[in-house]
Amino acid sequence: MFELSVKNDFGAAHRIIGYPGKCDNLHGHNWIVEAVVYGSKLDELGMLIDFKKLKGALREIIGEFDHHYLNELEPFLSSNPSAENIAAYLYHRLSEHENIKGKCRVKFVKVWETEKSAALYYEEA
Numbered sequence: 001m002f003e004l005s006v007k008n009d010f011g012a013a014h015r016i017i018g019y020p021g022k023c024d025n026l027h028g029h030n031w032i033v034e035a036v037v038y039g040s041k042l043d044e045l046g047m048l049i050d051f052k053k054l055k056g057a058l059r060e061i062i063g064e065f066d067h068h069y070l071n072e073l074e075p076f077l078s079s080n081p082s083a084e085n086i087a088a089y090l091y092h093r094l095s096e097h098e099n100i101k102g103k104c105r106v107k108f109v110k111v112w113e114t115e116k117s118a119a120l121y122y123e124e125a
């Protein structure tokens, strides 16, 4: 089995609505996102998936978040943009992305909200 990992980041604003403290206020983070995929079949170039394609898929999806107010975006209209919910959303979007589907599977997505705090989402294989 092979595992590949890519990282990228985005800056955005959010609120954790109902949070009993300052995180209910509008504020921002530079979120760092790591996506790990796995699979056993290499292509004729000896690659599970070209890093360029994996990075491209992640860049495309988190580009929808960059410099936005996350609470106003469709994925977070009915659930807070917590690190957990962001990680789960990115996991599902990446799993369905044309660059990835059929080539490898997403193992997990990890989202750092600060350098000290991160949430990781995965599903049973």
Ligand SMILES: Nc1nc2c(c(=O)[nH]1)N=C([C@H](O)[C@H](O)COP(=O)(O)OP(=O)(O)OP(=O)(O)O)CN2
Pocket: 016, 023, 027, 081, 082, 083, 084, 113, 114, 117, 119
């Ligand atoms: N499990 C989670 N807990 C919290 C989340 C989250 O997404 N998942 N989010 C927040 C807020 O977004 C908050 O902005 C977190 O910021 P943070 O820098 O951690 O808060 P502090 O600056 O107060 O950190 P300290 O190091 O404790 O000063 C909150 N919780």
Ligand SMILES: [Zn+2]
Pocket: 014, 023, 027, 028, 029, 113
């Ligand atoms: Zn926050």
